[in-house]
Every structure is written in structure tokens, then in C-alpha cells.
Amino acid sequence: MSAPFTVTIAGGGTAGWMTAAALARFAGPATRIRLVESEAIGTVGVGEATIPQIRLFNHGLGIDEDAFVAATGGTFKLGIEFVDWWKTGHRYMHAFGTVGRDIGVVPFHHYWTRANAAGVAGPLGDYALNEVAARAGRMHRGPSITAPNLPPVPYAYHFDATLYARFLRDYAEARGVERIEGRILSVERAPTGDIAALRLEGDRRIDGDLFVDCTGFRALLIGETLGVGYETWSHWLPCDRALAVPSEPTPEPAPYTRSTAHKAGWQWRIPLRHRTGNGHVYCSAHTSDDEAAATLLAGLDTPALGDPRPLSFTTGRRIRAREANVVAIGLSSGFLEPLESTSIHLIQSAIARLLKLFPGRTVTDAERAEYNRQTDFEIERIRDMVILHYHATERSEPFWQACRAMTLPDTLQARIELYRARGHIVREHDELFTEPGWLQVLAGQGIAPAAWHPLADTLPDADLAGFMRMLADQNVREATAMKPHAAFLRAAP
Numbered sequence: 001m002s003a004p005f006t007v008t009i010a011g012g013g014t015a016g017w018m019t020a021a022a023l024a025r026f027a028g029p030a031t032r033i034r035l036v037e038s039e040a041i042g043t044v045g046v047g048e049a050t051i052p053q054i055r056l057f058n059h060g061l062g063i064d065e066d067a068f069v070a071a072t073g074g075t076f077k078l079g080i081e082f083v084d085w086w087k088t089g090h091r092y093m094h095a096f097g098t099v100g101r102d103i104g105v106v107p108f109h110h111y112w113t114r115a116n117a118a119g120v121a122g123p124l125g126d127y128a129l130n131e132v133a134a135r136a137g138r139m140h141r142g143p144s145i146t147a148p149n150l151p152p153v154p155y156a157y158h159f160d161a162t163l164y165a166r167f168l169r170d171y172a173e174a175r176g177v178e179r180i181e182g183r184i185l186s187v188e189r190a191p192t193g194d195i196a197a198l199r200l201e202g203d204r205r206i207d208g209d210l211f212v213d214c215t216g217f218r219a220l221l222i223g224e225t226l227g228v229g230y231e232t233w234s235h236w237l238p239c240d241r242a243l244a245v246p247s248e249p250t251p252e253p254a255p256y257t258r259s260t261a262h263k264a265g266w267q268w269r270i271p272l273r274h275r276t277g278n279g280h281v282y283c284s285a286h287t288s289d290d291e292a293a294a295t296l297l298a299g300l301d302t303p304a305l306g307d308p309r310p311l312s313f314t315t316g317r318r319i320r321a322r323e324a325n326v327v328a329i330g331l332s333s334g335f336l337e338p339l340e341s342t343s344i345h346l347i348q349s350a351i352a353r354l355l356k357l358f359p360g361r362t363v364t365d366a367e368r369a370e371y372n373r374q375t376d377f378e379i380e381r382i383r384d385m386v387i388l389h390y391h392a393t394e395r396s397e398p399f400w401q402a403c404r405a406m407t408l409p410d411t412l413q414a415r416i417e418l419y420r421a422r423g424h425i426v427r428e429h430d431e432l433f434t435e436p437g438w439l440q441v442l443a444g445q446g447i448a449p450a451a452w453h454p455l456a457d458t459l460p461d462a463d464l465a466g467f468m469r470m471l472a473d474q475n476v477r478e479a480t481a482m483k484p485h486a487a488f489l490r491a492a493p
């Protein structure tokens with residue numbers, strides 16, 4: 001009998017344990033899975049807000065939702081509120097799910113633009129059920145016997161990243177993943193250029209057929225060993241530091257993430273059950289660490305539990321996430337800011353891509369190239385969304401002026417021009433963000449189209465105001481019929 005195909009995962013943060021759990025579930029009994037991590041080095045320890053796709057990941061693993069939410073201090077999330085981003089005093093939400101109702105081939109927002117011009121439109125958020133529910137502190141978990149007429153509300157989670165990794169570790173170990181504790185001291189190469197083995201303290205050698213680099217910013221295999229470079233995106237996303245601090249929990253955690261713009265960055269608030277996660281992401285060229293810490297602490301809603309913890313990063317991506325017999329997943333493959341909570345999603349979709357293009361004992365260049373092409377497409381579109389928040393602003397501080405003046409990636413420039421001209425929003429292939437997602441951020445950052453879809457004029461003037469009112473009223477009715485968010489937290493033990 002031939003030796004099993006062996007996958008060795010280097011690193012046990014969120015990326016490492018998500019990869020281990022998914023491979024344990026899907027790679028079949030002929031695959032041996034090992035994970036090396038070092039408690040002394042530890043993990044980045046942040047990463048607490050997610051997007052709805054994570055439910056597919058957990059569901060695929062057969063994880064019980066209530067057990068998972070309870071084990072990770074989790075709460076439910078209906079979207080992200082952006083405060084002071086377009087200009088000070090303004091707020092909007094990028095809520096999950098749809099906005100309004102399309103009529104025939106014409107997307108809803110063309111009617112909204114027309115209604116705005118006629119003075120009969122409410123704020124865009126009135127038409128997004130998720131936003132109305134989030135602001136009311138209510139939610140709904142999909143078709144239920146007690147509320148059969150309520151539409152499903154797409155949701156994600158806030159959770160404690162360390163507890164999630166721990167939860168997945170238990171899952172993976174129970175399904176045969178071998179965990180190896182120890183620091184990787186060096187990496188051994190085969191004559192082919194592939195990685196042959198990891199050398200650990202205590203003179204241990206861990207070999208493998210496929211290596212997954214989940215060593216975080218260190219990128220021990222893909223970067224340090226294979227020498228694959230890092231493409232820096234700091235000219236588009238100039239923030240390079242963060243301070244994270246927990247604060248007291250609130251009895252009624254809000255079912256959404258809040259992001260508040262500051263002088264040279266922004267602050268997150270992520271409500272968990274046992275604490276509130278907070279952090280200030282900032283640009284060190286425009287504010288000092290001390291000033292950034294003072295801003296963070298002044299912006300807390302509840303008393304801090306400890307001192308702010310510093311983190312440094314460079315936004316960008318690994319030039320090739322897959323090289324030789326290595327696949328980089330997680331921070332080793334790149335980092336966008338946490339502004340749209342996409343890092344954990346990028347981990348999950350990298351795992352799905354790896355499983356789709358799972359190697360045999362040999363991998364062809366074509367397979368590697370396809371993996372890398374898909375990775376590039378995905379992260380570039382998400383990058384554009386994050387840049388949009390920074391660029392489209394009327395804030396006056398030097399940091400924001402510089403963001404406004406930057407030259408945009410062509411893909412984003414084209415998207416903004418298309419929207420400005422006549423409100424068109426096009427979702428390309430299977431890019432992550434939907435049309436309603438782009439709409440909420442374009443509109444929320446103050447970009448207005450000069451015209452609307454000509455076919456939106458087919459709705460008679462007399463019906464336009466009624467249509468808008470009907471949709472807004474329906475959202476209020478439906479949100480009121482939902483349960484308070486806190487009721488779902490009590491339901492999960």
C-alpha cells in the first residue's frame with residue numbers, strides 16, 4: 001500500500017484551523033493531515049467580524065449553529081454601519097441582503113434615484129430590510145414556524161477569533177488531524193524546488209506532499225523560503241497599524257459592526273457576548289501611536305478591559321499564493337484592511353479553491369496558474385471596495401485629502417464612472433460584493449448618478465411616491481415582527 005497523501009499545515013491561527021477542519025471533512029480518508037503551531041509565537045488574535053458566507057463554511061462542516069455561537073461568544077451581524085466616512089455627522093449602513101424591489105429588468109435603485117430627484121425618496125437604508133432590522137436591534141433566522149411570512153434576513157457573526165480557532169481545532173482533531181506543537185526553525189527543500197520538510201525544535205522533521213502556509217504575516221514558506229514577493233498596496237490603502245482593545249460587553253449587543261472614521265483612520269466596534277471588540281486602524285504617517293491610542297479609548301462605548309495591543313501590517317497581496325507544492329492561506333497570502341470583514345472570507349474561499357483544484361502527487365503549472373488567477377480576481381475586487389470608502393469622502397484632514405487625490409485602480413475608476421453616468425452597477429462573474437452592496441457604499445459615500453435607467457420612467461409619476469412608501473412601510477412592519485437580537489443569544493446556551 002502506498003503512503004497516504006500528506007498535507008502539512010504550517011500555522012494554527014484562524015487560517016490554519018479552518019484549513020485543517022475543512023480538509024478533515026472533505027479530503028477523504030486517504031489524506032493525512034498534520035498541523036504545526038507554536039504556542040510561544042501565538043496568533044494575531046483579531047478577526048472577529050464576518051460576512052454571511054461563513055454560514056456556508058460552518059454548514060459544510062456540519063457545525064451546529066447554536067453550539068458554535070455559544071462556544072465562540074458569538075453574536076449575529078446584519079451589516080456594517082459606517083459613521084463619519086463621507087463627512088462628519090453622516091452615517092449609513094452596508095447591510096447584507098437586498099435593497100428595495102426591482103421592477104422587471106430595472107434595478108430598484110434607479111427608481112430611488114428618480115424619487116430622490118422628485119423629492120419623494122427616503123434614505124436608501126429605509127429600503128434595506130437588514131438595515132431597518134439592525135437599527136431596531138431585531139433579527140430573524142430564516143423560515144420559521146412562528147413567523148412564516150417573514151423573509152429571510154441574511155446574517156453573519158461576530159465571534160472571538162481565538163475561541164473559533166479552538167472550536168475548529170477540537171473539530172479537526174476529533175476527525176484525525178494531528179497537531180504538532182513546536183517552533184519551525186528551518187525549511188528543507190527538495191531538488192525539484194518543492195518543500196520537502198519542516199525542521200522543528202527538538203530535532204523533529206515533518207515532511208509532506210502539500211504544504212499550506214498559514215504562518216500569518218511571517219509567510220515562512222511562501223515568502224521566506226520560496227521567495228515569492230509581496231505586492232504592496234499602501235498607495236491605495238495607506239493604513240499600516242492597528243491598536244486593539246476589548247471593553248465591557250453591553251447587555252443588548254447590537255446586531256451589526258460599527259466603523260467610525262477618525263482623523264487618520266477608523267475605529268471598529270464589534271459586540272460579542274462576553275466583551276466588546278474595539279480597534280483603531282490608522283496611518284502612522286498621519287498620527288502618532290499615542291494619539292491613536294487616545295482616540296481609540298475616547299471612542300469606546302464601554303470601559304476598556306486592559307491596554308491597547310499594537311499590530312503592524314502592510315496592505316497588499318502575495319504575488320502568487322500558490323507556488324511549487326505550497327499554497328498560502330490567510331495573512332501569508334495578503335492583507336486588506338478589516339474594513340469590510342473580508343479576511344476570514346478570503347481564507348474560506350481559498351480553502352474551497354484548493355479543494356476544487358486539489359493536487360495529486362504532482363501539480364501542473366496550468367493548475368497553479370488557474371488557482372492564482374482566481375485568487376487575484378477575487379482580492380482585487382474586494383480591494384476596490386475598500387478603497388472606495390477611503391477615496392469618496394469630503395473629510396478635510398490631510399490623510400483624507402490624500403486619499404481623495406489618489407489615482408484609483410482602473411477597475412474601480414471604471415465602476416465609479418459607470419455609476420455616476422446613469423447609476424449602472426455591474427457585478428462581474430462571481431465577485432464577492434453584490435450590486436446592493438456596491439450601491440450602499442457608492443451612495444453612502446456621497447456619489448450620486450447624473451441620470452437613471454430610462455426604463456425607470458415607465459412607472460407613472462403618480463405611482464412613484466406610493467411605491468417608495470409601500471416598500472419602506474413593509475420593512476418597518478417586517479422588522480417589528482422580528483424578535484430582539486438578544487432573544488437569539490438567549491436561545492443559544
Ligand code: FAD
Nearest residue numbers: 011012013014015043044047049184216330331338343344
Ligand atoms: P495568525 O493568526 O498570525 O497565525 C499564524 C500561525 O502561525 C500561528 O499559529 C503561529 O503560531 C504560527 N507560526 C508562525 N511562525 C511559526 C513558526 N516559526 N513555527 C511554528 N508556528 C509558527 N478578519 C476578518 O475576517 N474580520 C475582521 O474583523 C478582522 N479584523 C482584523 C483586524 C486587524 C487589525 C488585523 C491585523 C486583522 C484582522 N482580520 C480580520 C484578519 C484576521 O485576523 C486574519 O485573517 C486571521 O486571523 C487569519 O490569520 P492567520 O491564521 O493567517 O495568521
